[in-house]
Structure formats: C-alpha cells, structure tokens
Amino acid sequence: MVKARPRLTQRAFLAGCLVLVPLLPLALMQGKAAPKEVIWGIIGCGDVVEKKSGPALQNAPRSRVAATMRRDKAKAEDFARRHGIPRAYDDVDALLADPEINAVYIATPPGSHLEIALKVAAAGYPLYVEKPAARTAKECETMERAFSKLPLFVAYYRRAYPRYVALRDALRGGRLGTIQSVSYVFARRPAPPRAGDWRHDAERSGGGRFVDIGSHALDLIDFLLGPLERVRASATGPAGQVETRVEMHFRIVGTSIDGTATWDFEASEAEDLLIISGSEGSVRVPAAMNGRELVWPDGVESYDPPDPVQLPLVTKVVDAILDGSECPSTASSSTRTSRAIDAALGHYYGGRSDAFWARPETWNVV
Known part of the structure; x- marks a missing residue:
C-alpha cells in the first residue's frame, strides 16, 4: 500500500481547523505553496473517460492529466498515447506513487471504488469518483469517514x-x-x-x-x-x-x-x-x-x-480543490x-x- 507522503506536514494542525472550515484549498492541506493546477491521475479508462470525464479533466481551467491506470497495460498505454497523457500504469499503487499527480479520479465499476478510495485517502490525495460512489450507502459512509480531512467529490455532473x-x-x-x-x-x-x-x-x-x-x-x-x-x-x-x-x-x-x-x-x-x-x-x-x-x-x-458533459462539474471540482470554493x-x-x-x-x-x-x-x- 502507498503510504501518505511527508509533504502533508501541517495535517495534524489543520485537522482541528476542519471543524470550522469544511473544505480547505489543496495548498493548505499539503502545507506547501499553492499549486497552479490540479494534476490528475486517472484510474480506469473505459467509455465514460473517453467521452465524458477525460476531455473535461484535460480541458477544464487549471486542470491536466499526467497519468492513467488500467489493469491491461496495453490498453492503458493506448489511452495515454491517444490523449497525450505522459504516463500509463497497470497498478493502482504505482499510479499513486507517481511524483507529479496531486489528485485522483476513479472511473472503475462501483464494486472497486471503496478499496481504491481507501488507498487514495491513505496517500493523501483529493478524490473525484464516478457515480454511484460505491455499491451501497454503507460503503459510501466508509468513504466519507476516510476523506473527513480531504476533498471527496462524486460525478453527478447534472x-x-x-x-x-x-x-x-x-x-x-x-x-x-x-x-x-x-x-x-x-x-x-x-x-x-x-x-x-x-x-x-x-x-x-x-x-x-x-x-x-x-x-x-x-x-x-x-x-x-x-x-x-x-x-x-x-x-x-x-x-x-x-x-x-x-x-x-x-x-x-x-x-x-x-x-x-x-x-x-x-x-x-x-x-x-x-x-x-x-x-x-x-x-x-x-x-x-x-x-x-x-x-x-x-x-x-x-x-x-x-x-464535454462533465466540464461544468469538473471545473467546480478543480476550483474547490485549489481554492476551497463550494462544489455542488x-x-x-x-x-x-x-x-x-x-x-x-x-x-x-x-x-x-x-x-x-x-x-x-x-x-x-x-
């Protein structure tokens, strides 16, 4: 499992602040200079990424994709090549260890969302996940608890x-x-x-x-x-x-x-x-x-x-991650x-x- 990175040096202090401030910008969460953009790692490269979310993540202001992951490495590399994404992986942990990404998007079937989301939370990244967020409300509640101090957004893009x-x-x-x-x-x-x-x-x-x-x-x-x-x-x-x-x-x-x-x-x-x-x-x-x-x-x-259809919501997700603004x-x-x-x-x-x-x-x- 990928461990949380040392860059989150102010997390202990900020955890108490989150009681009063529900959503903090990425820079404050990570205790470093404000990033200028959200750099995504995508997990899953199916139709929804091809047609709806992938173009939005690449075209939203202050957003770009640096890495993608699919269990079939050849398909991951094909997706990355066609969309100008620098790196492709066939393992979730390898993607989470990518040195450039600072946020993750999950687009696998819901049955795998919870397991992957817990790894993302442990790595300290904000998460945007396809809907439904998980198979049941109980799984969703577990995800919420894991991200109590990190941003978590769900792709109900309407x-x-x-x-x-x-x-x-x-x-x-x-x-x-x-x-x-x-x-x-x-x-x-x-x-x-x-x-x-x-x-x-x-x-x-x-x-x-x-x-x-x-x-x-x-x-x-x-x-x-x-x-x-x-x-x-x-x-x-x-x-x-x-x-x-x-x-x-x-x-x-x-x-x-x-x-x-x-x-x-x-x-x-x-x-x-x-x-x-x-x-x-x-x-x-x-x-x-x-x-x-x-x-x-x-x-x-x-x-x-x-x-693309997810562009307005992805734009709000990016703004929320970078600036702490509201996302619907x-x-x-x-x-x-x-x-x-x-x-x-x-x-x-x-x-x-x-x-x-x-x-x-x-x-x-x-």
Whole structure:
C-alpha cells in the first residue's frame, strides 16, 4: 500500500481547523505553496473517460492529466498515447506513487471504488469518483469517514448543468409558487446482453441499471428540491437476477412535497420525463437526463448541453480543490442518493447492509 507522503506536514494542525472550515484549498492541506493546477491521475479508462470525464479533466481551467491506470497495460498505454497523457500504469499503487499527480479520479465499476478510495485517502490525495460512489450507502459512509480531512467529490455532473441550475434557481425564486409534487418516469427498451457488462453484475455494480442510471435522477431531485425521505418502493426482476423495474414514493425532507418515480428497463416504449408541480403551475422537463428544454406554463426555454458533459462539474471540482470554493456534488449529497437507492432495493435483495451479492438466498440459490 502507498503510504501518505511527508509533504502533508501541517495535517495534524489543520485537522482541528476542519471543524470550522469544511473544505480547505489543496495548498493548505499539503502545507506547501499553492499549486497552479490540479494534476490528475486517472484510474480506469473505459467509455465514460473517453467521452465524458477525460476531455473535461484535460480541458477544464487549471486542470491536466499526467497519468492513467488500467489493469491491461496495453490498453492503458493506448489511452495515454491517444490523449497525450505522459504516463500509463497497470497498478493502482504505482499510479499513486507517481511524483507529479496531486489528485485522483476513479472511473472503475462501483464494486472497486471503496478499496481504491481507501488507498487514495491513505496517500493523501483529493478524490473525484464516478457515480454511484460505491455499491451501497454503507460503503459510501466508509468513504466519507476516510476523506473527513480531504476533498471527496462524486460525478453527478447534472448538478452543474446550466439547464438544472436555471431550473433550481427558478423554483427557489417562486416561479411555480409553492412546490407541491414531483414525478419522474424513465422507460427504456430492453438492450441486447453484452458479455461482461458490469451493470448486470451486483458484485461489481451494487444492483442493476437502476443503480447506475436511476441514481442520476434521484440525485437530481435531491439537487432541485432537497433530500428524499419516507421512501417506499417495490422492485421486480427476473428470478435470480438484478432488478429491472422500480417504483418509488417519497417525501422531500422538511416540506409537504410528495414524489413518485418509476424506472422500467424492459419497456415497450422509451420515456424520460420529469414534472414538478406547484400552486401556480407545472414545469415539464422532457428528455430529463439528456435533453435541452424546460417547458414552463408561459413558454419554453432551451439550454445547450455542455461539451464535454462533465466540464461544468469538473471545473467546480478543480476550483474547490485549489481554492476551497463550494462544489455542488459532495460526498454527503452522494451518500444521500445511495441511501435512497438502498431504501428502494432493500426488500428485493433482502437487505443491503452487507455483501448481499454473495448470499445464496439473495438469488434463491439452494
């Protein structure tokens, strides 16, 4: 295991200060002159890094990538070569020992997040991790504790979309009056099975596609309206397999806002619609995950999606690491989303506070 580096000479003093100052710039945490940029080491080089996060980490102001890691060294070297990254590794510890990096991004399947994150924390680096942060809320809580004195951010990147920032500001400004309810419907036609797809392997993913895709919508509702509570849900799926349909009812904490949401990954027609209703009308958000429009009672507003999609959030992550500024997607907000997922799927898996994927009774195996 990589040991914490001696450069963190002021950590003992700063640990007490963190009670009053929740997030300190990287320079103060490391007890050295302020760095001018965040220099990333990337762990995992799959599709999300190719299309969403990798370009953002390289193009955000004051951000660049110095090293990447994948267990397949040839694939790691290919990724590095194509993206102009100086070094490639096939071992997590080797990447963490790279002398240039000062922050880490994890983009492996969720089943490996906790183990890798604990190594990153021991090495003393800020962390940006793909969503969901881990398989269960319990694993997320363990990560939070490990990073109690280090920045930890989660890639729920829609929290920084101009479309959703504008929507939240409008709701808070009273454009719909008093918010009364929220509903969300997601439906997708069945996809042909792919060999080795981790999204269908509960040990690697924490569940089915609801955990991977549904987490975005749950986190978005948390961002727009507030944390979820009183979650009641049912989930169904083929015998011995991960869930394919989820129905949820919930309340927004501290309000009288009632919510419903459904996800169906074996539907006959596709749908993706968020509706928020208030005393003065409703706003419809068609193509909620990847669209452009907000349909208000008095007209339609359109927002271009970011390119790359993670750029606005990565920019805020970099600013938070370097300057101590606020980032909208934190460890605590991510853990709330994972708690909602656990509440929705707890009955289906017979509990989610342990390694439920390894229990024979989870899958009715005798």
